[in-house]
Structures are given as C-alpha cells and as structure tokens.
Amino acid sequence: MDNIAGSKSSLSWAVQISVVLLVALWIFPTLGLLISSFRTADQISNSGWWSSLTTQVKQNPAIRVAGVEVEQDGVFVIEGRLFTAANVVIEAWGNNANRPQEFAPGDVADLGDGVTLTVAEDGAYRLASPVSLGDGRLPRVFTTAATPPEFTLGNYENMLFNPANIEGMAKAFFNTLTVTIPATIIPILVAAFAAYALAWMDFPGRALLIAAIVGLLVVPLQLALIPLLKFHNQIGIGKGYLGVWLAHTGFGLPLAIYLLRNYMVGLPRDIIENAKVDGATDFQIFTKIILPLSFPALASFAIFQFLWTWNDLLVAMVFLIDSSGETTVMTKQIIELLGTRGGNWEILATAAFVSIAVPLVVFFAMQKYLVRGLLAGSVK
Numbered sequence: 001m002d003n004i005a006g007s008k009s010s011l012s013w014a015v016q017i018s019v020v021l022l023v024a025l026w027i028f029p030t031l032g033l034l035i036s037s038f039r040t041a042d043q044i045s046n047s048g049w050w051s052s053l054t055t056q057v058k059q060n061p062a063i064r065v066a067g068v069e070v071e072q073d074g075v076f077v078i079e080g081r082l083f084t085a086a087n088v089v090i091e092a093w094g095n096n097a098n099r100p101q102e103f104a105p106g107d108v109a110d111l112g113d114g115v116t117l118t119v120a121e122d123g124a125y126r127l128a129s130p131v132s133l134g135d136g137r138l139p140r141v142f143t144t145a146a147t148p149p150e151f152t153l154g155n156y157e158n159m160l161f162n163p164a165n166i167e168g169m170a171k172a173f174f175n176t177l178t179v180t181i182p183a184t185i186i187p188i189l190v191a192a193f194a195a196y197a198l199a200w201m202d203f204p205g206r207a208l209l210i211a212a213i214v215g216l217l218v219v220p221l222q223l224a225l226i227p228l229l230k231f232h233n234q235i236g237i238g239k240g241y242l243g244v245w246l247a248h249t250g251f252g253l254p255l256a257i258y259l260l261r262n263y264m265v266g267l268p269r270d271i272i273e274n275a276k277v278d279g280a281t282d283f284q285i286f287t288k289i290i291l292p293l294s295f296p297a298l299a300s301f302a303i304f305q306f307l308w309t310w311n312d313l314l315v316a317m318v319f320l321i322d323s324s325g326e327t328t329v330m331t332k333q334i335i336e337l338l339g340t341r342g343g344n345w346e347i348l349a350t351a352a353f354v355s356i357a358v359p360l361v362v363f364f365a366m367q368k369y370l371v372r373g374l375l376a377g378s379v380k
Contacts, residue, residue: 036349038151062140082123092144100142155350172333183248191256199264216254244319263297
C-alpha cells in the first residue's frame, strides 16, 4: 500500500523533478543576466550568454581596409588591424563574398594590377600597391575567426563609477527605498489587525468579509489603476510618495490579510482563552501573544511585498509621474539608461543585476520564515 503512514509515495520522483525544474527556471535567467553583465555590447548582440564560456568560431561581417598610406621603398602600403580585441584568432579569410575562406592567415592575395593583400592570424593586415591608391575604394576582408571567452568589468565601472550615471542611480536607489519600506510596513500593520479580528473576534458579517477578501485576490490590479488614480487626484495625493504608498497598500492587503488570518487561526486556542480568563483585552492579546507567535507569517508576507514593490514599474509609472526625475525609481532609471533606441543591452543587464542585489539579500536573510509562513495552518 502506497499510502501507509511512514511509507514513501510512489510519486516522490515526480515531485523532485518538478522542484528541480522550478529551481532551474529561476536560476538560468539569473545566471544569464549575471554573465551578460560582464560581456560587451558586441558580444551580447552576436551570441547568447550560454556560448560565452567556450571559444566561438564564426564568420564575421566584412571589414573594409582603412588606414594611412605610407610609401616604403617605392611601394605604397596601408597597414592596420581588423579587430580591436587582442585575443581574436583568424582561421581563414578572403576578399570575396563568394569565397570568404579562400586564404589562410599569412597568405598573400593578388588583387590585380600588382596590388597585394595579406592578413595575419592576429588580424593585422598589409595592403601594398605599386602606385598610390589615392581616394579609391579599398578592398573588404571577410574573416572566420575564433574568439576565446572574454569578460570585462567595464559595464560595472560605467554603471557605478561613471559620474553621468552615479547621480541618477544613487537617487533612484534611495527613491526606491523610500517607496519600498513604507509600502511594506503599512500593509503589514493594517493586515495584522484585520487578520486578528477575522480569526479570533466574532462580529456580524465576518464570513462574508473573508469571502470578499478571497475574491479580491484574483482581481487584476490593472483594473483599479485608473479609478484609483482619479480618486487620488481628487484628494490631492495622485503624484507623490503618499499616493504610491496607499496604492501598494491597497493592492497588497488582500494577500496579507488572507495569509496572516490563516496563520493566526492555527494558533492554539487555549493560549487565547487563558489570556482572556486572566483579564487580557483583545489589544493586549494581539500585541503580546499573537504578534510574537505570528512572526514567520509576517516575515513571509514582508518578503513578498518587498520584492513586489522593489521590482514594480507599473504602479510607480502611474503614481509617481515626475518630469524632473526627483522621484524616479530604479526600474524607471534602468529604462532611461537604455537610451531612445533601447540598444544598450550591456547596460540593461548590469543595471538589472545591480537592482536585484537588495531583494536577493532580503530573500536569503528571511527565506526560512517564508516556508514556515506559507505552510502555516496546513497541518493541525
């Protein structure tokens, strides 16, 4: 019998595989973001992060020879390098799109009329002609090169030490803290009182109120953004920190009340009844008994709310409209760093990884309370 107490379920392997897959779904994007933050813009645009750990052999776009013409012993010579990177190794090259691998490194290609071209393994080239090339069109070079793994700290130096970015990112960091900390504390305070009332106090309509809170869990916040913004504008808090604090509080309360109420219901009834017999009021029971015992549930919701508000862009864009940038949060600042064309992917990867550093610290510091809070009330 598979369901005998103490025996191992036959489906335990499926659970383990599911856990591994879920962990992989979270780890791989984060790992890719971390690796991309150490790559240059050209590397990000030409290959995926998973290929950055091995040597890549690929055909590069055509590069036109350029340089200053110098006369050497009656021969006009133009010398230069095809690549700025010193670790690129050319395996084959050509000067014709139909034959991009015609020559090996060091071979001399005859371009006609006595003009010769040679390309070395490291990308150095030499174009020689018996007559001056003048302003004529110089040949193109097609290369097949091997590029070993290369990483740089330039992205982080640009993000953290560039004077043009320091002020904006530092201000956005403190603006995000200004939004996140109150938007995490306020819902916890309100939800804790409401959860205690719904768990241990009898009053008319309590069951209907619990059902309404459960129903609010499935309501998309996008439906409430415009009506809530209009209401905030009418009372004068639509474009400031107070408005965004109240918005996050309203959107986070249903989950907070539901989570805390389920935890508080599972607390021993004898403790509450003994406290009432001793003459303790509901407020005293709540502050001296319920809150200390409910710390795992409070911490688990704090993690959810902190991560949500820290990574939020939609609510901040709606309730923190400020053309001067005084209330710009990190998610908005990262978008502005991308530029008008949105092509600076190395900046995006670096800034995004910098922005998730604080949530990672908060999560790992409080993860043990997350599991205890989520499983609260599941076993009686």
